[in-house]
Amino acid sequence: MFLVRGGRFTMGRDQGEINERPAHKIDLDAYAMDRTEVTASDFAEFLNAVGNDGENYFTPNDHATVVIEPAGDGARSIRFKARPGFERYPANNVSWKGADAFCRWRGKRLPTEAEWEKAARGTDKRLFPWGKLPPREGLARFEQIWEEKQFGVLVPVDALPEGASPYGMLNMAGTVLEWVSDWYRQNLCDFCNPEGEKNLWLVRELTSRDTETCGTPAPVETTPAEETTQEAAARKKQAPPRHNPTGPTTGSFKVLRGGSWLDRQDVELATTRRFWLDPTQRFPNTGFRCSKEEAQRGPDPAPTSSR
Numbered sequence: 085m086f087l088v089r090g091g092r093f094t095m096g097r098d099q100g101e102i103n104e105r106p107a108h109k110i111d112l113d114a115y116a117m118d119r120t121e122v123t124a125s126d127f128a129e130f131l132n133a134v135g136n137d138g139e140n141y142f143t144p145n146d147h148a149t150v151v152i153e154p155a156g157d158g159a160r161s162i163r164f165k166a167r168p169g170f171e172r173y174p175a176n177n178v179s180w181k182g183a184d185a186f187c188r189w190r191g192k193r194l195p196t197e198a199e200w201e202k203a204a205r206g207t208d209k210r211l212f213p214w215g216k217l218p219p220r221e222g223l224a225r226f227e228q229i230w231e232e233k234q235f236g237v238l239v240p241v242d243a244l245p246e247g248a249s250p251y252g253m254l255n256m257a258g259t260v261l262e263w264v265s266d267w268y269r270q271n272l273c274d275f276c277n278p279e280g281e282k283n284l285w286l287v288r289e290l291t292s293r294d295t296e297t298c299g300t301p302a303p304v305e306t307t308p309a310e311e312t313t314q315e316a317a318a319r320k321k322q323a324p325p326r327h328n329p330t331g332p333t334t335g336s337f338k339v340l341r342g343g344s345w346l347d348r349q350d351v352e353l354a355t356t357r358r359f360w361l362d363p364t365q366r367f368p369n370t371g372f373r374c375s376k377e378e379a380q381r382g383p384d385p386a387p388t389s390s391r
Contacts (some may be wrong), residue, residue, distance in 0.1 A: 085116040085376070086252050087235045088199070093207045095198055097356045104356045107209075110198050111327045117203045118373040120174075120241035120254050121262065124149035124166035127175035130138060130186045131164040140364060141182030147368035148177040149235070172240040174371040180363035183263040183372035194265040195375035196360075198329050200341050204257070205355035206250030208390060213249035213256045215390035216352045223247035223391075224258035226353055228345040230368065234282040236304045237345040243342055250390075253373075257353040260371030261344045267335030268360035337362055344369035 095110045111293045135218070136142055144152045151169045155161040166173075178186075180194075187193050195203070205211050214223055224247050228237035239259060249256050256262075331339070337360040343353035346369045351357065361370070 086119050087111075087114060087116050088203050090114040090366070091207065093202045093205070094209050095201050095356075097209070097354075100351070100354065101358075103358050104354075106289050109326065110196060110202075110329060111332045112202055113328055113377075115195075115255060115375055115377055117251070117375045118192075119252060119265070121260060121371050121373045122175050123171065123241055124173050124175045124184075125171040125234065126333075127182075127186060128164040128166050128384060129179065130189055132215070134185065134189060136164075137181065137185070141179060141185060142175075143177040143366050145177065147230070149173045149175060149238070149277060150177075167235070167361075170235060170238075171239050172242065173235070174241050174255075176238070176260055176368050176371050177366045178263070178370055179366040181262045182366070184265070187374040190232065192374035192376040194372065196328075196330050197264050197266040197339055199310050199375055200256075200262065200264050201355055203251050203253050204249050204342065208250070210250065210390060211354055211356075212247075212254070213355060214247045217391045219353050224353055225255070225345050226258040226343060227332060232295060258343055258347070259345055260342075260369050261340040261359060262342045263370065263372040264339050264341055266331030266339045267333070268337040268339045269332045269335055308383075313367055340370065345386050 088315055090111075090113045092109055092111050094107050096104050096107045098106050131142060131150065136144075142148070142150065144150065144164075149167050150164055151167050152162050152164055155163045184194055204210075210216070212219060217223070219226055223244060225237070225239045225244065239255070241259075242254060244255060247257065248254055318323070340359045340361060341357070343357060345361075347353060361367075
């Protein structure tokens with residue numbers, strides 16, 4: 085695990101999709117994050133120790149880097165193991181439930197969205213973990229076709245060091261989507277700026293559709309000059325927590341970050357890009373890595389230079 089020192093960074097970007105906007109400042113305490121995605125070998129060890137929770141953690145099929153074989157003890161039991169030759173490849177076909185359970189089993193936890201994004205982009209607002217250059221071979225694994233390459237669409241978790249994030253984490257763009265702990269919610273009331281009027285029209289549009297989700301009454305259609313003290317207070321309540329945010333307390337979908345081998349467009353690998361799935365869903369491009377509050381090592385490595 086590598087240490088990410090505490091401090092402020094910019095989360096989100098104004099030029100992205102609606103759920104990436106607006107850019108806003110976040111303060112995080114120090115935390116540690118896995119340098120790599122969890123491997124097939126480590127996830128198989130977890131499944132052998134705790135089971136597959138009625139196949140809710142993982143789907144063993146022809147696209148998975150973990151396979152099942154007879155236990156060989158004479159009983160009708162099975163054991164999990166990494167697909168031969170893919171021990172150091174990322175565990176895939178993993179649901180949010182499986183990712184969350186694995187991290188807890190290891191004495192860790194899934195990173196929050198804010199933690200994941202800071203580890204991926206650093207404090208200099210990088211569009212990609214390595215900087216501003218668009219993705220290419222050697223920096224990230226993307227634009228792959230399963231029918232052409234099968235498991236060759238993936239790369240080992242410690243591959244592509246040239247595409248490392250500012251804190252030294254590998255493959256935070258491409259390869260597999262990574263589950264984080266937060267529930268997904270698109271409404272800008274989660275990320276609005278109470279000091280400015282730039283996005284107020286959009287906040288009003290969204291909150292008028294779903295006032296209960298946003299947690300405040302739908303604003304009245306007024307100009308900024310006509311806005312009442314009550315409306316201003318309501319908008320301020322919509323502002324996100326600026327210190328160690330953990331997202332909504334409940335929801336229908338969990339967030340994934342980082343893009344995957346399946347993605348075709350550069351922006352799908354951006355450090356601010358957000359995707360979402362039901363926490364029980366899992367696919368050949370869903371994986372994860374873990375975080376925890378304290379690093380089990382010395383000082384963090386020097387941030388890599390931006391490309």
